[in-house]
């Protein structure tokens with residue numbers, strides 16, 4: 001594990017700044033709750049949260065923001081962008097990552113003392129996720145091995161009756177490689193409470209992977225049977241976000 | 255007023271003195287380790303030295319950082335990545351205000367309250383006497399630990415030449431605030447450190463005539479090297495002798511030989527003094543806007559006599575003599591302060607004989623101070639936590655630390671001047687702190 005104190009890479013070759021796309025929904029009046037920052041996984045953008053979750057979080061009194069991953073990024077650049085946006089918000093922020101966004105969040109937690117964190121359908125270990133992807137969507141996944149980028153399909157992401165397939169973007173293989181080969185994140189700073197949520201019927205993140213991730217943060221996953229990988233876009237989208245905010249309200253009182 | 259005020263027991267709470275960059279980081283680190291904290295700040299707002307509204311702030315209107323952004327920001331709260339390489343002092347203040355707002359630190363800060371004395375109360379606990387700056391009764395509270403983050407850049411080091419018979423104006427650099435003060439004047443700037451050189455460069459653009467008096471030659475570092483902030487080109491991990499060679503080569507390529515302009519040659523090797531980061535001094539010397547002169551021997555009437563017998567007639571003298579650390583609220587022996595006023599602390603932070611007393615930010619690094627102050631405060635907070643949770647392990651850590659060689663974290667060979675008392679190389683220093691943090695980790 002590289003040193004948290006001696007950050008030679010950041011000192012000598014800082015991540016170049018970019019214009020970041022951040023969408024938001026704000027409550028009226030501001031309830032002084034910590035802001036929520038949603039971090040999408042690969043193939044998705046901030047739009048995936050604007051669909052339902054941002055507005056719903058705001059209606060429950062939380063300022064909600066979502067950050068799109070930068071074009072042609074890398075894990076290091078994504079983590080940098082999340083920490084930049086979080087530190088730019090007025091109060092200590094709750095980081096909520098989905099899919100590979102949860103991996104980004106788990107690394108950002110070592111760089112920024114978040115108020116709390118939620119890992120939704122987290123893809124923390126790339127290899128088992130790649131295995132699961134090969135099983136359900138071999139034709140979208142295989143080209144990635146030869147530099148053709150990775151495609152995601154409806155079957156992988158959504159429960160029947162719901163699709164945003166046309167909005168998905170294909171990321172270059174290099175991006176997947178930087179994510180798959182990531183070393184384990186360093187321990188979170190400031191010991192934030194961490195919640196893991198997911199679905200036992202997710203075609204990308206297996207039940208075993210969910211349990212493993214939750215155990216790493218000292219808990220059990222909160223499960224939403226019947227839902228696909230994209231919890232925030234599923235027809236049942238309200239259940240998980242309500243459960244997340246309930247959990248948060250309880251943690252903030254503690 | 256009462257003669258013997260009641261002592262209010264704050265039990266396990268920790269007292270932090272000062273809400274500058276170091277005090278804010280300390281407050282946050284202690285909270286993260288679960289401590290209640292009372293932070294006392296003499297001024298009415300945060301920011302310390304970087305808050306130009308404070309009487310004692312040493313910053314002037316045009317001051318920019320001398321350390322670049324990635325090496326100056328807190329490691330867990332980066333500055334915006336679209337800020338310049340060397341932010342303006344007002345940006346640094348804005349950054350510190352946002353830091354305290356973001357983490358809700360103000361809730362635990364008592365503004366306008368000065369700590370006047372800290373005395374041991376036995377059992378590692380401390381009686382802290384505070385007083386409202388506006389006057390009023392003193393108050394004594396008992397704390398489990400005291401962390402001083404009171405800054406060391408506000409008590410000007412006295413100027414040793416007698417100025418009582420001098421007719422021109424004499425002021426310490428800390429009183430210099432705005433280039434308008436220099437406009438049309440004949441200015442003598444005394445002191446070859448960062449502040450002295452910065453003010454000489456300012457004066458070169460404003461004043462009618464500028465002399466710059468330096469006692470000793472310094473090693474100059476440019477602000478940029480190969481188009482990047484120079485401090486971002488870290489020297490490779492080589493033996494000191496080789497790094498000194500590299501440094502000489504870098505200086506030859508950038509500032510060049512300044513003795514040509516009458517500046518003294520450095521009387522020490524690179525890395526034995528605090529580097530002076532200034533790319534413009536040589537430029538203005540070369541354009542004749544600054545005249546380099548030697549030490550000042552005496553000042554009388556309208557004349558300043560220099561050690562070589564030369565006489566000049568400035569009407570404004572700015573003494574950039576630097577600052578001295580001061581801990582008026584602590585008896586000197588608590589910090590092992592020697593007769594010159596120099597405290598002797600483990601890692602320049604931990605009191606050697608008082609495990610619940612520490613100082614944060616008392617460093618002179620070759621990079622920004624904030625990252626180092628942050629990690630110092632993390633180490634101190636974890637240390638205080640370990641003493642409570644696992645006293646046996648704390649004792650073992652203390653034993654290990656007592657044999658850590660001083661040369662591993664401090665520059666031993668430095669020019670003997672108070673300016674270099676707390677000189678550290680930031681990478682060596684951080685390696686030592688990281689090692690201490692590892693020793694304190696729970697065995698897994």
Ligand SMILES: Cc1cc2nc3c(=O)[nH]c(=O)nc-3n(C[C@H](O)[C@H](O)[C@H](O)COP(=O)(O)OP(=O)(O)OC[C@H]3O[C@@H](n4cnc5c(N)ncnc54)[C@H](O)[C@@H]3O)c2cc1C
Pocket residue numbers: 271272273274275276277294295296297301302303304312313318319320321326367368369370403404405406407408449583614615616621622623624
């Ligand atoms: C001209 C100049 C340029 C500098 N440039 C740089 C740079 O480029 N990069 C860099 O990293 N650093 C620079 N520094 C160093 C700078 O001092 C630090 O960055 C930083 O401001 C130090 O913070 P601090 O909290 O340790 O001390 P301070 O900022 O001095 O804060 C100490 C606080 O404690 C309060 N206090 C003191 N005594 C008491 C008491 N008894 N009771 C209650 N409150 C008390 C004071 O009011 C003050 O607010 C520069 C310094 C100077 C003078």
